[in-house]
Amino acid sequence: KQEVTQIPAALSVPEGENLVLNCSFTDSAIYNLQWFRQDPGKGLTSLLLIQSSQREQTSGRLNASLDKSSGRSTLYIAASQPGDSATYLCAGGDSNYQLIWGAGTKLIIKP
């Protein structure tokens, strides 16, 4: 059974720093890996989706990588801004088109 873990549960860094959020999964038979952002009182917004055949995806200051062999994905945020403060969740897609979710990393960017 696929399990997705995100460490740390919370992270606080000064504005301007580059940072990495981690996501690990137990079953390498993953169809894709997505990163979402969740703001308080709002739903989830998809940031990046990496297909199993891909190694990384980039959008603006965000870069997500996928290493199936090691069961890891990372979300790299460059030049962090206070507006990046949110909870970031990763989710792995399985063969039944279902998403298996991590518990999230709460990110705080201090001005």
Add this chain to the structure above:
Amino acid sequence: GAGVSQSPSNKVTEKGKDVELRCDPISGHTALYWYRQSLGQGLEFLIYFQGNSAPDKSGLPSDRFSAERTGGSVSTLTIQRTQQEDSAVYLCASSLDAYSYEQYFGPGTRLTVT
């Protein structure tokens, strides 16, 4: 176009009462998903619909939970005889079809059972 909408945004209810949560998906999306998110936890899958049918009800935590979808659009999640452990944020998402991993989420309904 409009995104996924959910109502109510907040619901406080007494233990033992029934509640109904509503989800209005993006127009044209045939797949609809219900999740539950407890404080500090990831999303727990409850049920999904493809059209009006629910191929997978495995995530419903007990027989107090039920969901229906009519007309291939609006869905309601009903929780009967609510318990305090039902307190959570209930999120709804929709996608073009059940073969797409790209899900679009509503803002959620925060349910508090007192």
